Amino acid sequence: MSTTTTAPASTTVSIRGENVPVTLVPSLDVPIQTAVNAPNFQKWIKKMDKQDQLKVNSILIQSIDMFGPNVGFLKFKAEVHALPEKRPVPGIIFCRGGSVAILVILTSKETGKEYSLLTVQTRVPAATFAYSEIPAGMLDGSGHFAGVAAKEMKEETGIDVTEDRLIDMTKLAFGDSAEGMYPSPGGCDEFIRLFLFRDTLEQAKIDELQNKLTGCLSENESITLHVVPFDELWRRSPDGKTLSSLFLYEKLRAEKKL
Known part of the structure; x- marks a missing residue:
């Protein structure tokens, strides 16, 4: 009997020394690592890593458009708080790069x-x-x-x-x-x-x-x-x-x- 291994729909990224959970919506059939490794997404992570007044608690990837083998556009929702008061701030991002x-x-x-x-x-x-x-x-x-x-x-x-x-x-x-x-x-x-x-x-x-x-x-x-x-x-x-x-x-x- 053969078994099919389903790719995980969640992972973590490191932002300011903390592991932030990243999740794909169930309808997406793109491997989550493909999304996380997308250059524009990684660029956003690195920029957020320098923001000491913003804390990212979680990221939900809602949509992915592939340009051939590469990620073209990403849409994701980040739960973000402004510090020190932990005030929620808007975090819906259409990630397309420069x-x-x-x-x-x-x-x-x-x-x-x-x-x-x-x-x-x-x-x-x-x-x-x-x-x-x-x-x-x-x-x-x-x-x-x-x-x-x-x-x-x-x-x-x-x-x-x-x-x-x-x-x-x-x-x-x-x-x-x-x-x-x-x-x-x-x-x-x-x-x-x-x-x-x-x-x-x-x-x-x-x-x-x-x-x-x-x-x-x-x-x-x-x-x-x-x-x-x-x-x-x-x-x-x-x-x-x-x-x-x-x-x-x-x-x-x-x-x-x-």
Whole structure:
């Protein structure tokens, strides 16, 4: 008679020297160790390990989305108390990790007029068929911000740039105190590293980018580029990373850091 061994649906992680129980909801068929070893989950654990005013009592993993063999997105609920009064604080987390975004400024060689690039693509979470935003993409877990930004520039705009031509505005503004801009810290761990790319091109080259089709087909990306006057960019997109990049750019210029 053969027996089937069921993978355990619970384990523990160490946070501030204490073993914190981690449990999977019964409906999930992903091994719990796969979830616990996910880079974004481990990153969250390490960050919580440095918080001496927060105590994590338990973690319930409620949802896992796999990207091939790797964990893409996690949703979990953490029971957390603020110390010393042991006051409960909200702890529902959509764990998706960091990303990068690039503000593109192209100057016409003939006229000196500045333009920017928006990528237009379908964004189902926003229930929008054609959503306009600056080029962006998820980090790959390596922590190599500029390398990922250069890769996304190539995939989303067709512009091939070297890493040294990308200016890390997050670094200029915050040094090492922040990994990026947090668009929704009340429910998501995502941070966005904001970069700047500037170049001067012939007007004809800028015009060629208008309505250009780009994107990585293997990742189901279908992107249309829109060239917009830079001084109108803030009107053309309500996107958080786009507006945040504009704000940082203006403030860094005012302080003569750009």
